[in-house]
Amino acid sequence: MSILKRYFIELTFNGSKYHGWQKQENAISVQQVLNNAMSTLLRQDVETLGCGRTDSGVHATQLFAHFDAMAELDENKFLKSLNSLLPYDIAVNRLIPVHPEAHARFDAVKRSYQYQVHFKKDPFKQGFSWLLRDVPDIQKMNRAAAILKEYRDFSCFSKSNTQTFTNNCVITRAEWESNGSSLVFHISADRFLRNMVRAIVGTLISIGRNEINEDDLRKIIESKNRSKAGASVPACGLYLTEVVYPYI
Structure with missing residues (x-):
């Protein structure tokens, strides 16, 4: 009887054509495409x-x-073969042997996202950044973003009925960076709720547009009511950029 060996796989993907990462009944997802390719290969x-x-x-x-494999895998051979089976918008970068109880979700200690915004029509940013007409006040947005680190319960930024045990998150970074004709929002935390980053960005943009003020953010967070926060911004500008584990 063979002993299953556990591996972590690191990948990157353009999510434009997919209904998210997680496998679904009636929609194509990154996980389903990856599972199919790996099942074929192994x-x-x-x-x-x-x-x-x-x-x-x-x-x-x-x-x-x-994932668990029935055989010991050679990283270079595995990556080359798997990438040849995957579509152009999904790429695998690393294969990492880990201990049998290692868990990609529960063992992560930090996750980071970026949200991209631009202000000049650019065909090469279509689908990869959110086009805004007017430049919001970045100083106001950064002062408001700093407030996020004072709180733990972010129910106001979460989709309802997510079946999570808690809506508490520890945010360690939240700031906007200006890159000429574009903005990037950086946010890091131990965990994130569903739709949380897009709802935070929408709320901060409302502050930058003077639709609400910085003090209103405290009231929104303390209300724990999603309807009080800003609208979720389009998915095209959002990127998962970093996941940290204590043993990688």
């Missing part, structure tokens, strides 16, 4: 488990998943 049924889920249209420059 000649066994492979079920990956990701570090989290991404919404439809969201991209990832770094996402980890774990």
